[in-house]
Amino acid sequence: MDWDVIILGAGAAGMMAAIEAGRRGRRVLVIDHAKAPGEKIRISGGGRCNFTNLGIAPERFLSKNPRFALSALKRFTQWDFIARMDAAGIAWHEKALGQLFCDGSATQVVSMLVRDMERAGVTLWLGCGVAGVSRADKGFRVDTARGGQVAASVVVATGGKSIPKMGATGFGYQVAERFGLPLVETRPGLVPLTFAEQELSWMQPLAGVAVDARVVCGRQGFDEAVLFTHRGLSGPAVLQISSYWREGEAISVNLAPGRDMAAELRAAKAAAGREVLRTALGRVVPERLARHLEEVSGVTGPLAEVPGASLERVAALVSDWRLMPVGSEGYRTAEVTLGGVDTDALDGRTMAAKAVPGLYFVGEVVDVTGWLGGYNFQWAWSSGWAAGQVV
Structure with missing residues (x-):
């Protein structure tokens, strides 16, 4: 099949990008090797999902270029995600230091995102491995367990290496290297x-x-x-x-x-x-x-x-x-991965690879890491949203 967009990873950033692209009428396929979407959302915050923070600011993110995240964070803010939570009827509360949590289960957030993808016409393949990504006549070919798929654009939202028991791998970094994008040294963070x-x-x-x-x-x-x-x-x-x-x-x-x-x-x-x-x-x-x-x-x-x-x-x-x-x-208990795809190689407004038209990187796979307390989820929402506006 041919798609407008293939998104690798059904985590926070990947689902957000899929929703936005689908709402623009794009034919979107999301692929994840996990059996369920949003697994890190489900376990976060003790099962209540610390989904954002009221104190979002660039100095609370680590990166070789800390100001890279500014564009996405300013265009889709914590208040924008809070509005989506409110519209979905998901009750939340503030804890110390501006941290926002669901009153109930974190699965409510996953359900909201999956529902929004369905309403936007997004196709979701779970339990489907991806062997590689390569150039094709019409953009990119993604080799999957269900056969080769072709898309004009590919969004890499595979996360980092943290918590391998949840299925985390370094696949997103391999894709970046395959297309010549530089990486910033990766190491465990919030550990x-x-x-x-x-x-x-x-x-x-x-x-x-x-x-x-x-x-x-x-x-x-x-x-x-x-x-x-x-x-x-x-x-x-x-x-x-x-x-x-x-x-x-x-x-x-x-x-x-x-x-x-x-x-x-x-x-x-x-x-x-x-x-x-x-x-x-x-x-x-x-x-x-x-x-x-x-x-x-x-x-x-x-x-x-x-x-x-x-x-x-x-x-x-x-x-x-x-x-x-x-x-x-180490990565076994680390909440995030520091480092990742070098922001020098990406457009901060669209999350596109500057030298590879049609290729995008969002979320944890990028060299942007937030403080503990909802910052990394907000980066996922914001970067996924930014890519979703243009793919």
Whole structure:
């Protein structure tokens, strides 16, 4: 069969592009090797889909060219997607930091997108593998498990390498390389950080402990929860900083952001000199962590007997605890893939490959990665929408 557009991938970006192209009267085929569409939508946000964020801004996206995403994000905004949710009758609520979630199941979002594709006349092939994409007389030939298909345009919306158990592969990058498009190095993003054995010896007994903290790497910092695990550190603040962290760099953890720990410890010494350090620290962090900090500091005995210099040292430890990750948990648990198709090779308004007319890349496969909290879904909606206007 001949199609106007073949879209590779039935995720957020692919379905969005399909809806927009179908509404323009285009003959659209969406192909995905998964058995169901929108699998990452379904599992996101604890099953409630953190579908966008009220604070969309270019500085909250990582890319070799952070301003590349501006055009698509400005032309199809978070408010535009919220309007679609409202029109579909999907109730939602705001959590911390502008994050928007469904009141009910994330499957409502998938159902809305599938319904919109059906109404736009889009054909959806699920459980269908794609072997390759090549040039053809009328545009492109896509070799599929159902035979060769020809289309004037191809939209690559295959996502990145994150969460391979959901079927993620690097196929989109292979298509880019096949047509001579450059890639920016890919690596796991929004992923827990791991530590060497000597660190794990004390971290593992703290597994399950969570604390609100500020985590900093270089010039970037995040104020959210940190969670100790059997493999190292996780939690929103750590996932966020993982996108900025590179091997060989230390991270700084402030366990008492916005508080003057030196003053608080001096006050505790004056008011309750018989207290031990872990008791005073236990008013700031969970008890198990307070005990560990006491052990690390080497401060023993009642506070009345602890020199002021030692209290200052403890305060510095609490406010600027330097830790050295050795790696991350990798694509297995990473929420996104950093890097991807180099934006220098793409038109920011249409998502088209500049040197390959008719070829488009949208969503996670592109070198645009958002912060945790709905930013990556908004990039998927916006980039998919942009391509859908022109394919």
